Amino acid sequence: MATNKKKTEATEQTKQNPTLAALLSIIPGLGQMYNRRFIKGSVIFVLFAAFMIAMFDFLSTGVTGLMTLGVEERVDDSRVFLSEGILSLIFLTFFVTFYVLNILDARSDAKKLQMGWKVPGVIEGFRNAWDKGFPYLLVGPGLFLLIFVVLFPLLFMGFLAFTNYSLYNAPPRALLDWVGFKNFIDLFTIGELRSTFFSVLSWTLIWTFMATTLAIAVAMFLAILVNDPRLKFKKFIRTVLILPWAVPGFVTIIIFTALFNDNFGAINADIIQPLFGTAIPWLTEANWTKVALIMIQVWLGFPFVFALFTGVLQGISTDWYEAADMDGASRWQKFKFITFPHLMFATGPLLITQFTFNFNNFNIIYLFNGGGPPVRGQSAGGTDILISWIYNLTFTNSQYSLAAAISIILGLLVATFAFFQFRRSSSFKEEGQY
Amino acid sequence: MASQPMSRKTKNTLELVAMYAIIALVFVIIMYPLLWAFGMSLNPSSNLYGASLIPENWSFVHYEWLFTNPRSNYLTWYKNTLIVSLSVATVGTLLVSFTAYAFSRYRFRGRTYGLYAFLLLQMFPVLMAMVALYILLNTIGLLDSLLGLIIIYIGGNIPMNAFLVKGYFDTLPKELDESAKMDGAGHFRIFFQILLPLAKPILAVVALFNFMNPFMDFILPRIILRSPENYTLALGLFNFVNDQFSNNFTRFAAGAILIAVPIASVYLFLQKYLISGLSAGATKG
Numbered sequence: 103m104a105t106n107k108k109k110t111e112a113t114e115q116t117k118q119n120p121t122l123a124a125l126l127s128i129i130p131g132l133g134q135m136y137n138r139r140f141i142k143g144s145v146i147f148v149l150f151a152a153f154m155i156a157m158f159d160f161l162s163t164g165v166t167g168l169m170t171l172g173v174e175e176r177v178d179d180s181r182v183f184l185s186e187g188i189l190s191l192i193f194l195t196f197f198v199t200f201y202v203l204n205i206l207d208a209r210s211d212a213k214k215l216q217m218g219w220k221v222p223g224v225i226e227g228f229r230n231a232w233d234k235g236f237p238y239l240l241v242g243p244g245l246f247l248l249i250f251v252v253l254f255p256l257l258f259m260g261f262l263a264f265t266n267y268s269l270y271n272a273p274p275r276a277l278l279d280w281v282g283f284k285n286f287i288d289l290f291t292i293g294e295l296r297s298t299f300f301s302v303l304s305w306t307l308i309w310t311f312m313a314t315t316l317a318i319a320v321a322m323f324l325a326i327l328v329n330d331p332r333l334k335f336k337k338f339i340r341t342v343l344i345l346p347w348a349v350p351g352f353v354t355i356i357i358f359t360a361l362f363n364d365n366f367g368a369i370n371a372d373i374i375q376p377l378f379g380t381a382i383p384w385l386t387e388a389n390w391t392k393v394a395l396i397m398i399q400v401w402l403g404f405p406f407v408f409a410l411f412t413g414v415l416q417g418i419s420t421d422w423y424e425a426a427d428m429d430g431a432s433r434w435q436k437f438k439f440i441t442f443p444h445l446m447f448a449t450g451p452l453l454i455t456q457f458t459f460n461f462n463n464f465n466i467i468y469l470f471n472g473g474g475p476p477v478r479g480q481s482a483g484g485t486d487i488l489i490s491w492i493y494n495l496t497f498t499n500s501q502y503s504l505a506a507a508i509s510i511i512l513g514l515l516v517a518t519f520a521f522f523q524f525r526r527s528s529s530f531k532e533e534g535q536y
Numbered sequence: 537m538a539s540q541p542m543s544r545k546t547k548n549t550l551e552l553v554a555m556y557a558i559i560a561l562v563f564v565i566i567m568y569p570l571l572w573a574f575g576m577s578l579n580p581s582s583n584l585y586g587a588s589l590i591p592e593n594w595s596f597v598h599y600e601w602l603f604t605n606p607r608s609n610y611l612t613w614y615k616n617t618l619i620v621s622l623s624v625a626t627v628g629t630l631l632v633s634f635t636a637y638a639f640s641r642y643r644f645r646g647r648t649y650g651l652y653a654f655l656l657l658q659m660f661p662v663l664m665a666m667v668a669l670y671i672l673l674n675t676i677g678l679l680d681s682l683l684g685l686i687i688i689y690i691g692g693n694i695p696m697n698a699f700l701v702k703g704y705f706d707t708l709p710k711e712l713d714e715s716a717k718m719d720g721a722g723h724f725r726i727f728f729q730i731l732l733p734l735a736k737p738i739l740a741v742v743a744l745f746n747f748m749n750p751f752m753d754f755i756l757p758r759i760i761l762r763s764p765e766n767y768t769l770a771l772g773l774f775n776f777v778n779d780q781f782s783n784n785f786t787r788f789a790a791g792a793i794l795i796a797v798p799i800a801s802v803y804l805f806l807q808k809y810l811i812s813g814l815s816a817g818a819t820k821g
Contacts, residue, residue, distance in 0.1 A: 234644070236723045237638040237644040241635050241650065244634060247687070251669075251688050251691025252662070252665075252694075252695070254668065256657075330555060333556075343562065345566055345570070348799070349796050350792075352752060352753075353573075354570075358569060360576075401565070409807065462663070464755065513660060520656060520659040
């Protein structure tokens with residue numbers, strides 16, 4: 103009797119049709135039940151039903167709110183609509199993902215059943231779920247935080263760029279509207295904005311290139327110099343040279359602001375005036391501010407690269423140099439063909455991160471002179487880089503949408519750069535091995 | 537012929553003198569601003585006019601003010617910063633090690649996309665989304681609270697640090713956890729008893745970075761924290777000079793020295809580990 107029943111079950115199990123299982127899963131859980139996995143099916147069904155009941159209202163109002171951005175003036179706050187809309191989009195994405203996974207799962211189970219696979223018992227099934235689900239459990243909390251702290255704000259910024267949020271049209275007083283690409287078009291067609299954008303962009307690029315390259319050059323020179331075997335007190339010298347890296351950056355930048363002060367700063371009063379008889383307008387003349395900024399960033403930035411280079415130099419085998427000496431190579435040739443390639447090969451990716459760091463180096467621009475001196479007729483100061491300009495537009499000028507549009511452009515620049523860097527990075531080359 | 541070694545020797549000496557001269561110059565450039573700030577902190581007057589490196593009548597009046605004056609919030613700020621730093625260092629590091637462990641040891645669906653997403657998100661400065669963070673914290677009522685700041689620090693640090701730790705986990709041999717699994721160890725046991733102890737060096741580096749960051753960052757607190765009794769050290773010090781620049785610079789200098797000295801000591805003392813940690817992070821992605 104019992105064996106007979108088992109037999110029929112076994113024959114039944116082989117008949118499961120994958121397509122039918124997938125189709126049944128349009129109602130989540132039904133496909134799993136068809137596969138005779140009743141507990142799994144009902145758990146899935148209950149979870150999906152609970153989600154639908156709990157979230158349906160939120161999702162539908164969220165999505166409609168995202169489309170309208172509020173109807174009643176002074177009652178509806180468009181920012182709340184926007185953020186709730188984004189949250190519902192995020193939830194919806196999760197829902198759709200799980201929905202698709204549920205269908206795929208029913209299909210693959212049915213396929214396996216066709217191949218003669220047996221439905222595992224409750225305990226085994228539970229253990230399988232635990233094994234398979236464990237990595238998600240690990241990633242879960244981090245992912246959750248990441249979505250709310252990083253992804254949500256970035257999306258919010260992205261959506262904001264397509265609205266008309268500005269000082270004159272600010273919620274909760276007024277309602278926001280979708281304006282399409284207007285902010286981007288404005289940025290490139292309104293003469294004043296366009297010239298500001300391109301002058302800021304070009305200074306950002308010059309700043310990134312100059313400050314980083316000079317810091318690397320100084321670091322390389324000093325690292326090779328200190329590595330000279332004839333020099334004594336190496337450890338002490340290296341410690342002092344690392345010092346600017348060890349002291350908190352915002353402290354040193356504020357100190358430098360005082361030192362560079364046009365009227366009573368020590369650099370003008372103690373060095374420039376006695377030597378040249380005239381003071382340099384460090385903080386009031388844009389070009390001098392730029393010079394000062396680059397010098398300060400070299401001061402701040404070279405020690406880390408110096409430490410990296412020192413580490414590499416100590417690792418270069420002396421055989422190379424001995425062989426070069428036998429061939430009668432000059433000092434320059436030794437640098438060009440041995441030292442330099444070694445340094446670049448070992449630290450290349452790190453040097454690239456130095457460039458990206460300076461590209462978004464908000465602290466020094468903001469702390470030293472607030473992006474100033476101000477320039478007549480534009481919202482960016484004479485030394486503002488993109489990120490500090492965005493900050494000014496948001497927190498001083500309340501031009502939220504414009505700032506968001508520029509943020510998107512900045513983001514695209516960063517992402518393009520990142521893409522090329524990642525393709526070279528080792529993390530992804532290793533991936534193929536698994 | 538006889539003058540040949542002689543001239544080489546002079547050349548050698550000259551070079552050495554030149555090298556020491558360059559290093560001396562660099563020393564001056566590095567030390568001057570730092571010593572100047574130290575001098576300022578001992579200057580009893582509060583303005584910068586005519587201030588010299590070595591004040592004529594030096595005193596600890598600013599240090600005293602920071603600790604004893606009833607209007608000074610310095611100790612509260614120190615406490616706030618410690619709260620933030622400790623929470624970020626412990627919770628942040630634990631979360632990061634979970635994430636890194638999953639990415640390093642498990643092959644699960646969506647893993648590659650997850651890695652790409654982490655890499656991409658790591659590139660965007662948190663600063664770019666300040667307005668949104670402000671509105672988000674406002675809606676959930678965490679504006680002007682240390683908890684809000686802690687959450688943002690932890691979340692913002694995940695992508696970069698997860699890669700650092702993942703890279704380190706990747707270097708640990710897989711046979712370790714496989715043999716443990718054979719012996720019947722569960723997922724958590726393998727993680728906490730086998731991998732975590734082995735990853736101590738990198739976890740220490742990550743924890744240290746997480747711990748140091750709140751001491752040095754002023755811009756995020758500036759956007760999130762409103763009331764002076766909630767300030768962190770960096771923000772409080774920044775406001776000394778931001779409000780009325782020339783009036784409080786000497787007080788700023790005193791407060792800054794007090795945090796710069798311990799931080800710089802830790803950095804110098806652990807530089808080898810910190811730099812290797814930073815390098816690993818960058819080469820791994």
